Amino acid sequence: MSAVIPYHRVNVLTGIKSARLIEDAQEYAGLIQKAKRPLLVLGPLLLKHSLGDKLVLEYALEIAKAANIPTCATAQVRAKMGELGVTPDSFYDVVEIINALKDPNWQGVKKEGNHDLVIFFGIRSDLGEQGLSVLKHFAPHLKTMTLCKYYFPNANYSLPNFRKDEQWKAFLESLIDNLKKGA
């Protein structure tokens, strides 16, 4: 299989270990449901972009609800969540949550033990890729996954580079359906 090039060239991998690219929403849903203590980290790009008439944040919150995943609001995401009537389970900025996740003895946002699957959604891609690199190298006790529309080589599981927003929207909707079915 030839290497997948991330959409933003700044994130081109210089290394060997790269993310498994998954396009099938059912498979993604299965990985999420298999996790015992997943965490969804919400970034500020979720407030900036819409798919159709919905903010991407709304898709993220539907995913969290469908799979009962605790959330971590970074940057100013909590403000918008408040407007939508949702309280995040935790507030950390992106480097802080990653710093905590690195520690295998951290008890996680629910105080039930560190998370085994961390899903990143809405972090700008260069910072996100760097954060994923931290966990790839220093957090072997957990897996990482992304829901943004680009390929992130430093994650364990990543979506492909969706050329069209419609493809991404369809994936997210299908993921939500699959998670609901699984629940």
Add this chain to the structure above:
Amino acid sequence: MAQVKEITRKLEEIREKIKAEIAWEPVGPTPMPEIPDLRNWDMRLLKTYAPFYAPFCDLCCFCTYGKCDLTETRRGGCGIDIATQQARWVLLTCLMGCSAHSAHAGHILEFLIDKHGPDKKIDLGGSISIEAPHIRTVVGLKPETLGDLSKAIEYVYKEITHLLDSTNMGQEGSYLDYESKALHAGMLDHVGMEVADIAQIVGFNYPTSVADTPLIDLGWAAVDKSKPVILFVGHNPATSTVVIDYLRENNLYDQVEVCGVCCTALETSRYSDRAKVVGPFSRQLFFIRSGIADVIMTDEQCVRTDMPIEASKAGSALIATLDKAMYGLEDASEMDTAEIVRQMVEDKKHFAILDSRKAAEVAAKVAIEIAPQRRKEWLTEAEAKELATKCNVCGMCEQVCPNLFNIGAGIAEVAKGNFDLIREQFNLCIGCGKCEAECPRKIPIFKIMQTAASMEKWKVRAGRGPIMDTEIRTVGAPITLGTIPGVVALVGCTNYPDIRDIAEMVDEFARRKYIVVVSGCTSMVAGMWKDADGKTVYEKYPPAFDMGGVVNVGSCVANSHITGAAIKIANIFAALPLRANYEVMADYVLNRVGAVGVAWGVYSQKAAAIGTGCNRLGIPVILGPHSSKYRRLYLSRKEEDDWRVMDARKREIVDTGEPSPEHLAYVCETKEKAMVMIPKLCIRKNDTPQGRAIKLNHYISLHKKYMGGGLPEDIHLFVRRDPDIPLVYKKEVREYLQKIGWKPREPVGLPTLIGTYPSKVPVDAVIH
């Protein structure tokens, strides 16, 4: 026995170099410190603020054993692991930065000693007696002449060599020791910068001991393109000052327009307030491609490496004036001036000319000759629209954009006659030009952006150099007590998420009566915004180092004056001796001076060195999102880390549980988050209840403003007793504290880390 003799001889040599017999202060424990001398201090810092590594690359390719894959638990052929490799990169980065500033210092010092002699007195005016807080603190020397500055820079050179040695394959094997070395390099960087700027102030007669320096015209629209234009690019003013001298001596200064991009512009405007500041590094390529400059003179640092190609494309003449960047050009330093001018005018040839007098004469003559023949018109909207029609929105430009935005969408809108989006995008553009290079249809994106660039003129205050001792005496108490809520230093380059962030931050914190200090490209960007009354932040706020002031210290090397001010607070206000007494100074700054650096758009290795130097001195730094690519942060885990300090008055170790300052090097993804982290990182254990209440008032109100209401979730960690709670939020905070079962705790009388780790410094040394 032999070893004792060796150490004694070394100490004697150091004492001679620093003129130890002149007892202006007793010589402290670490004159001219070497790698191990401050290691224990570093390790204490790194215990709380642990390195956080984000590898940019999984491999090591430094030696012929490689490439070595360092993922998981793998080690390289030399035995290095991924964390240590990151720390090695960090050290190398800091060394590049430190070398750039220190070589600049060495060059300018040589130039000025040649001009004035080594005995030229250092006199920074009546309001500055502590002329060199870094040199005094680190080296232990009170420099009285330009010749004395040479001793300081020679010490820096020597240390750089030892540090660089440690990065060779097969040496240091501990990431913590590499970090200690990086902190050492950062400290040296501030010494190097201080040497450079003191030399410049003395040698070029820059403004000093004055706050109200001239307001300089800023922006490309400020440049009179009807005249021959000479543009300086870089950082070193040796050539630009000589050019101005030449123009003055030959009565040409009215006929020729002199301007600059990046720090040389700031330096030149300190020499002559008629020199224009075009803008920061991010506008360098844009301005060069506009063709307005007839002659471009480069010196060093932050100069595009493709300058000869770009100059030729724009039809500008290029003179490289320093050996750091000669671009493969013919060295014409010994060539006949008339012949150089002829070849530059007739053959369009570029040269390196390392003799600044000759370079000045050539530049003036060539500019005057070629200017009348050159077209300097900017693109019209109609022309831009025509060029933009070639765009098929393939997205290649977005893929290579370091700021991750889709300029192609803006170009497509221009093709429809709509310039709104591209005007917006011009604020996001960091000026690298990769989009245009990648465009398969060769659309001249930068030219099209001319139609988006504001034709507005702004103002930037000329750099004023050191903070005055008189100002330190006024603000020392309110800063350390907390009643001035903090010193916010916005510094560094222009790799911003959005160029408008800077002026917004300056405005927000100056309005809240913080002391705001700016430098380098950030100082220009701060001026590129006007309020509803048409005023820039320099016109809106006073230039004093006092609450609500906005102070431009100057160029990159003037950053040493910001950290120098923190040392001066310890020395002048708290009366702690600084001579060769680095640990005491750094400990004071960490625990008692509420200062934070905001390096929002840094890209360079120099910026990494500056920031790391701030960290060793106990000043936390907030970085923008791009800076995760520096590979390393210093983060605490506020609920779990060691927040014990010694209460020097009671001589007992106290577990404060208070994460102040919470981090030493921290990346924020958004301006909104930075707005909240800035007041938080100004909190210090030494704050009085009144001061703490003021700081928490800003922390809470900015949190409510940018994070959507509610209290910060960690507010309980910063409330020691009820009087710490700001009046306006009393009820809400009390309710929250009660809900979570908060317990009051005693503030620490005299907080210090001295006494909590192995150090030669006794606890008595921090009591003033």
